[in-house]
Amino acid sequence: MIVLTLGGALVQATAHALERPLVRALARRVPPLVVVDANRLSAVDAAGGDLLAHAVRYAAQAGGRLVVAGGGEHVEAYVADAMTPTLDEALSELARPPRRGDLP
Numbered sequence: 001m002i003v004l005t006l007g008g009a010l011v012q013a014t015a016h017a018l019e020r021p022l023v024r025a026l027a028r029r030v031p032p033l034v035v036v037d038a039n040r041l042s043a044v045d046a047a048g049g050d051l052l053a054h055a056v057r058y059a060a061q062a063g064g065r066l067v068v069a070g071g072g073e074h075v076e077a078y079v080a081d082a083m084t085p086t087l088d089e090a091l092s093e094l095a096r097p098p099r100r101g102d103l104p
Helices: 016-028 046-061 072-082 087-095
Strands: 002-010 033-044 065-069
Touching (some): 016 033, 016 046, 033 087, 046 065, 046 072, 065 087
């Protein structure tokens, strides 16, 4: 399992900086199990939210999962189904075997 911790603003001007680490995290393990800790994000726009949403879909298509911890309203509009309120809950979520409804 890989944890990426984000801080600051995940917006059009900065989203590109997350692409490479996110791709590496998703490719490092098959199936991918990734937690994005968004608790320190101050803002997310469409570019940042779309990047997270694409990563969630990719992980699911690859038979894995990406869970976003925290981020509140900034992130919820983009990945509400893949969110947990805390990092501990995200780690617990990925540590358990997938439920039938979790399968892609």
